[in-house]
Amino acid sequence: MVRRRRKPERAVILTPEEVEGMRVAGQFAAGLLDHVARMIEPGLTTAEIDAYVAEETKRRGGRSAPLGYPAGGRHPFPRSCCTSVNQVVCHGIPSEHQVLREGDIINVDVTPVIDGFHGDTSRTFIVGEADPEVRRLVNDTFEAMRRGIAVVRPGAHVGDIGHAIQTFAEARGHGVVRTYAGHGIGKVFHGPPTISHVGDPGTGEVFVPGMTFTVEPMINMGDWRCMTLSDHWTVVTADRSLSAQFEHTVSVTEDGVDILTLSPGATLDLGVG
Numbered sequence: 001m002v003r004r005r006r007k008p009e010r011a012v013i014l015t016p017e018e019v020e021g022m023r024v025a026g027q028f029a030a031g032l033l034d035h036v037a038r039m040i041e042p043g044l045t046t047a048e049i050d051a052y053v054a055e056e057t058k059r060r061g062g063r064s065a066p067l068g069y070p071a072g073g074r075h076p077f078p079r080s081c082c083t084s085v086n087q088v089v090c091h092g093i094p095s096e097h098q099v100l101r102e103g104d105i106i107n108v109d110v111t112p113v114i115d116g117f118h119g120d121t122s123r124t125f126i127v128g129e130a131d132p133e134v135r136r137l138v139n140d141t142f143e144a145m146r147r148g149i150a151v152v153r154p155g156a157h158v159g160d161i162g163h164a165i166q167t168f169a170e171a172r173g174h175g176v177v178r179t180y181a182g183h184g185i186g187k188v189f190h191g192p193p194t195i196s197h198v199g200d201p202g203t204g205e206v207f208v209p210g211m212t213f214t215v216e217p218m219i220n221m222g223d224w225r226c227m228t229l230s231d232h233w234t235v236v237t238a239d240r241s242l243s244a245q246f247e248h249t250v251s252v253t254e255d256g257v258d259i260l261t262l263s264p265g266a267t268l269d270l271g272v273g
């Protein structure tokens with residue numbers, strides 16, 4: 001996710017051929033998470049998840065966009081994916097010292113680059129069995145993402161996504177993170193427009209076919225506010241409540257939306273109308 005921008009710039013708009021390149025990267029990214037899903041169990045370290053993502057991406061001839069990001073920055077991200085456990089909102093750094101325990105929740109966020117195109121997707125996994133209120137947070141976060149994606153079609157506005165997510169998540173008693181947002185994506189990792197997960201209907205940029213971006217709500221069991229730890233990356237909830245996130249990379253079609261990071265065989269019911 002990207003820090004919210006102030007000045008609007010030209011959105012990432014791709015040709016149909018470029019969208020197919022994005023689909024290749026997106027499908028590979030989805031496959032990485034499908035495998036990670038099968039790895040998750042008590043005792044696994046987040047470094048082991050990172051090692052799998054790093055190696056499998058190299059094997060495919062791609063690279064991991066998080067590694068060394070941003071180029072030339074003062075504190076480049078040191079690993080190939082983000083692993084955000086429990087109260088960590090996003091940008092958790094995989095570590096051999098971090099061992100998953102029964103009842104934890106962990107978001108794994110991958111962004112392989114294949115032939116220059118970025119596939120950015122994340123899921124929150126439950127380690128073993130978790131309390132009902134934890135499961136409720138994770139399920140609601142998935143539903144928030146689903147509702148955000150479902151409003152995307154030519155002529156709709158960026159603010160419609162935030163409105164759909166915010167009204168649902170807040171009605172369920174959760175906090176919607178405002179510090180980080182979805183983003184345009186293509187040959188760039190983080191481009192315009194900023195896709196806020198809060199907002200008002202009918203506001204912001206209008207979607208046009210070929211516009212390609214992420215929807216990636218971070219939903220807190222408590223307050224929406226966050227803070228960054230002294231490692232310069234790990235973002236935690238200010239009140240240390242649990243936080244969950246799901247992310248897909250999507251593209252606007254002639255009459256709706258195409259989810260480029262949906263696993264082969266998986267469906268995301270966007271409803272009718």
Ligand code: MF3
Pocket residue numbers: 001002065066067069070077081082091109110111120214216247
């Ligand atoms: N994948 C994250 C996103 O959804 C960004 C991670 S940047 C990193 O935009 F440097 F922290 F890896």
Ligand code: CO
Pocket residue numbers: 001002120182183214216247
């Ligand atoms: Co993203």
Ligand code: CO
Pocket residue numbers: 001109110111120121122247
């Ligand atoms: Co991501």
